[in-house]
Amino acid sequence: MAALLQVLVPDIGDFDDVDVIEVLVAPGDRVAVEQSLVTLESEKATMEIPSPYAGVVKELLVAVGDKVREGSPLAMITVEEAAAAGKLAVPAAKAARAAEATPAPAAKARAAPAAEPAAKAPAPPRREPAAQRGAAERGAGPQEGSPLLGTRRAHASPSVRRLARELGVDLSLVRGSGPKSRILKDDVQGFVRDALARGGPPAPPAGLVLPPAPHVDFTKWGEVEVRQLNKVRRISARNLHRAWISIPHVTQFDEADITDLEAFRRSKADEAKSHGTKLTLLAFLIKAATVVLELFPPFNSSLEPNGEAIVVKKYFHNGIAVDTENGLVVPVIRDADRKGLLDIAAELAALSQKARDRKLGPEDMAGGTFTISSLGGIGGTAFTPIVNAPEVAILGVSKAEMRPVWRGEANEFVPRLMLPLSLAYDHRVIDGADAVRFTTRLKTVLGDIRNLIL
Numbered sequence: 001m002a003a004l005l006q007v008l009v010p011d012i013g014d015f016d017d018v019d020v021i022e023v024l025v026a027p028g029d030r031v032a033v034e035q036s037l038v039t040l041e042s043e044k045a046t047m048e049i050p051s052p053y054a055g056v057v058k059e060l061l062v063a064v065g066d067k068v069r070e071g072s073p074l075a076m077i078t079v080e081e082a083a084a085a086g087k088l089a090v091p092a093a094k095a096a097r098a099a100e101a102t103p104a105p106a107a108k109a110r111a112a113p114a115a116e117p118a119a120k121a122p123a124p125p126r127r128e129p130a131a132q133r134g135a136a137e138r139g140a141g142p143q144e145g146s147p148l149l150g151t152r153r154a155h156a157s158p159s160v161r162r163l164a165r166e167l168g169v170d171l172s173l174v175r176g177s178g179p180k181s182r183i184l185k186d187d188v189q190g191f192v193r194d195a196l197a198r199g200g201p202p203a204p205p206a207g208l209v210l211p212p213a214p215h216v217d218f219t220k221w222g223e224v225e226v227r228q229l230n231k232v233r234r235i236s237a238r239n240l241h242r243a244w245i246s247i248p249h250v251t252q253f254d255e256a257d258i259t260d261l262e263a264f265r266r267s268k269a270d271e272a273k274s275h276g277t278k279l280t281l282l283a284f285l286i287k288a289a290t291v292v293l294e295l296f297p298p299f300n301s302s303l304e305p306n307g308e309a310i311v312v313k314k315y316f317h318n319g320i321a322v323d324t325e326n327g328l329v330v331p332v333i334r335d336a337d338r339k340g341l342l343d344i345a346a347e348l349a350a351l352s353q354k355a356r357d358r359k360l361g362p363e364d365m366a367g368g369t370f371t372i373s374s375l376g377g378i379g380g381t382a383f384t385p386i387v388n389a390p391e392v393a394i395l396g397v398s399k400a401e402m403r404p405v406w407r408g409e410a411n412e413f414v415p416r417l418m419l420p421l422s423l424a425y426d427h428r429v430i431d432g433a434d435a436v437r438f439t440t441r442l443k444t445v446l447g448d449i450r451n452l453i454l
């Protein structure tokens, strides 16, 4: 006859109110003795709680986020007849009674089956806190104290460490997105995906290794609200951070006189409307940037991961940063060199709508060769955009303002609509002189849009 047994939190040291951070099984799962059921995290350590029984999980009595202590009930497990005959089996009623009868703090049974003398239970050893297991948990890869690792200690549960070991991932290189920067399963999988996309694992940091940011309890100073970041923000944060750390950025500022361009754009508003679209400034910027990219091929390239060559692309796919409620996304307008302004404007409107409706697919965002980030509709005088790797340059656009501009030949100030440009680039690929040649050419094209057809 099968019996239903309750599993309690075993002796976990002097910790009360320990967080359940992972539940590793689900009702219906068959578990083996010693198989981990949940992961707990105290202020100082992370530990997995193993099952004292082989059987089938009937019910889970905790969920992620719950707080437990020694003696708290974790799960109900149905144990097979054979095991029950071995005196491990305790009828459910008795198990429940025993659990009630045993005051939690006094429960000394380490494996914590709910009833029967602990002596007969297959008591798993008290788990060593993960933090103490240190280097042994890291398995292959550079060891603690290795000059390759610096002093950074990865914060991850044992099951995530196991996954990392299986995949050969050095956790000290993975950025954790969980609470207190804990590394989650998703982070390890994302790290592997990124490494595969790049064609191999990242080079270990050669110089400065940053220690993880300390956890700060902001509630000490006032009321706070914790808002979880959605997936788009988590992914873009990871990509932006990697680009910021790995690319030596320089930003070249300049201004383009778009007085005539703007007059032309407004004069064509009705015509554009009759084509069912709005001829936006951004459409001109995409077209102008493409014309200039054709003249400066390295700006339309990517640096090989070994840093020994650049891949110059003969196609011109423009990424456009679009601000959505969900976060920043960068859909791509393909072959801008072969499209007219009205086509680009229509495609731009369709893509930004799709972005705001959260309907962009991976294909809509893949293959960009150069990005434009336009904040001009909102304001600002200049900013330093982050290169959208593996591209090597990005154009930031701020708000155009009517300003007095000195015309030496006429010896007077004239009112001109000036558009601020901020070109950020990867200095490993692009020299400062070429960057200013690029923006100077861009100014010329935007200042006289007849250059678009040259």
Ligand code: COA
Pocket: 280, 281, 282, 320, 321, 322, 323, 324, 328, 352, 373, 374, 375, 376, 377, 378, 385, 386, 397, 398, 399, 400, 401, 419
């Ligand atoms: N200077 C002054 N006015 C500008 C301008 C600029 N550089 N760019 C746009 N405008 C004005 C337009 O003229 C338009 O006014 P109008 O209706 O009178 O013609 C208005 O702002 C809206 O412009 P529109 O062309 O419709 O949109 P947009 O080009 O400003 O923006 C997106 C389109 C998709 C780029 C924009 O919505 C967006 O998401 N921008 C944010 C990108 C971002 O977050 N980047 C940060 C990355 S770090």
